[in-house]
Amino acid sequence: MWKYEELKEVVKKIGITTSHQYANKYSSYGWPFYQTIQKMPEWEGWDKFLDREPKKEWIYEELKLAIRKVGVKSSKKYQNMTPSKGWPAV
Numbered sequence: 001m002w003k004y005e006e007l008k009e010v011v012k013k014i015g016i017t018t019s020h021q022y023a024n025k026y027s028s029y030g031w032p033f034y035q036t037i038q039k040m041p042e043w044e045g046w047d048k049f050l051d052r053e054p055k056k057e058w059i060y061e062e063l064k065l066a067i068r069k070v071g072v073k074s075s076k077k078y079q080n081m082t083p084s085k086g087w088p089a090v
Contacts, residue, residue: 002032004042008049018083019046063087 011031016022023034037043047054066085072078082089 004037004040007031007037008051011049012051017050017052019050019089020079020083022050 010029011022014025014029016025019034022031025031026033037049043049046052066087067078070081070085072081078087079089081087
C-alpha cells in the first residue's frame with residue numbers, strides 16, 4: 001500500500017506532470033488508481049500532488065474563443081492540445 005507522500009515523490013521523480021499522464025501510467029508502475037488517491041485525507045488536488053503551479057482559471061467565453069481560434073472541432077483534438085495550451089481537462 002502506498003503512502004501519499006511516498007507516491008507523490010515517486011511520481012514527481014518519474015516526471016509525471018498531468019493527471020492524464022498519471023492515468024496512463026499508474027497501472028504499469030503499480031500505483032493506486034487516481035480515484036483512490038483523490039480519496040486520501042492528504043489530497044488537495046492535482047496541482048499540489050504534482051507540485052505544479054495552478055492552472056489559469058479559464059472564463060468560459062475566453063476558452064470558447066481560444067478553442068475556435070485554433071480550429072478545434074473534436075474532443076480528441078481538444079484533449080491533445082490541453083497540456084500545451086493550459087486548457088482545463090475534460
